[in-house]
Amino acid sequence: MRELVFLAPRQLDWRERAEPRITSPKDALVRPIAATTCDLDRLIIRGETPFRGPFAIGHECVAEVVAVGEAVTGFRAGDRVVVNWHISCGHCPHCTTRRPNACLTHQPGAMYGLPGLGDWGGMFSDLLRVVEADTALTMLPASVAPAIVASAGDNLPFAWEFTIPHLAEAPGAEVLVMGGCGSIALYAVMFALAGGAARVEYRDTDHTRLEIASHYGADVVEGPPPRRAGAFPIVVDASADQASLLCALRSVAPEGIVSSVGGHFGDVSMPLFEMYQRGVRFYTGRGRGGPNVAEALEWVAQGLVDPAPVISCIAPFDEAPAVLAGGLMKPVLIRS
Ligand SMILES: [Zn+2]
Ligand SMILES: [Zn+2]
Structure with a gap:
């Protein structure tokens, strides 16, 4: 089978490898049908991170279940699912308290599509072995198109996590989002406004992203970050930029939160x-991933938010190497 490998900055290619097999009764095998890049992948592809190739890249996808181990109870072949990108056990004290990102069984940092803590495979692939499938998978609501929520295993619930629970604590609060990293900032704008923020201010230097934020209803400010932008009870730093992070830290209201x-x-x-x-x-x-995936999907399924405007393009799966090397913010690769 094929899997997409990140070789070096802006160099990606398909690599043949043996098909993964079910090795534990709790495993599932899935076939990604809509996959996209995390904002981190984009930085990796540009060579702006400590991650060096070659490794199988990709950790955001909607997939179809191909087979399940005999101990998997929640899913069966044919189900359309979202795969949480964290490797987690599902039963340790952290996994059972909505923190699978900090699973005590698997080393923190064990993930699909990234090197360093085991080769778990990437999601731009023909087949992926999902460990602890009952914990790692979330059923895709029937009304939701896979391409629209290809990001639902990571960036989409990440943005939900940094806005909606904080707005529940501070209803109607104003929110500042420092953009720059890519899609998470825009999803944060989307969720914050749908979640009742009185106002969302979005700061960035990229015209396309500013337009998308404006489309969602944010007050957009173009240009480099000032020293301080105001006093917001809720601030999201999704900038990947030190000056923007410092602006975020200085722009939070007393007892507010910066994520x-x-x-x-x-x-x-x-x-x-x-x-x-x-x-x-x-x-x-x-991001905690797992438990928030269903929450984020529910907002989409109910029509409260629409992540579609963030998608840069929808292209055939086969074209992944060239499309990803092109550096678009949120390309979605789909299997026909
Ligand atoms: Zn990610
Ligand atoms: Zn665990």
Whole structure:
């Protein structure tokens, strides 16, 4: 079977490898039918991360179940599913409290489509072995097209996580989103406005992304980040830019929260005394994935949000090497 391999900056190609097999009764085999790039993948492809090729890339897909192990109870062949990108056991104290990203059984950081902590396979592939399928898979609502939610295993619920639960704590709050990294910032704008934010301010330097944010209803500000942009109870840093992160940390209201989606690979010196005086909660992490996948999908299924405008293009699966090398923000590769 084929899997897409990241070789070097802007160089990707198909590689033949043996078909994965079910090796545990809790495994499933799935065939990705709509796959896309995470914002992190785009940085990897541009050579702006510590991740070096070659490795099987891709950790966002909707897939069709091909086979399940005998202990899998929630899914069967033919089901359309979203695959959570974290490798998790489903039964440790973290997995059972909605934190599969910090699974205590598998090393933190074990993921599909990234190197370093085991070769779990990538999702631009003909077949993928999903471990702990009952935990890792979420059923795709029948009314939702796979291509629209190809990002539902990672970036989409990531944006949900950094907006909707915080808006439940602070209903009607104003939200600042620092863009730059790609799709997560735009999904955050989308969820925040659908979730009742009084106003969302979106900052970025990229015209296309600013237009999408404006389409969702954000007040957009083009240009490099100022030192401070205001005082927002909820701030999302999805910039992958140090100056924007610092602006985010200075622009949070007293006792507000700043959530950073990452994309910062070096050390950053933070304005800790300013933050101390105001009281700032800062969270950064890979997103909890699993438990939030169904939540994010439900918002789409109910028509409360529409992720479609974020998609850069929809192309045939076979064209993945060239399409991904082109560096578009959110290309979706679909199997006919
Ligand atoms: Zn990701
Ligand atoms: Zn676990």
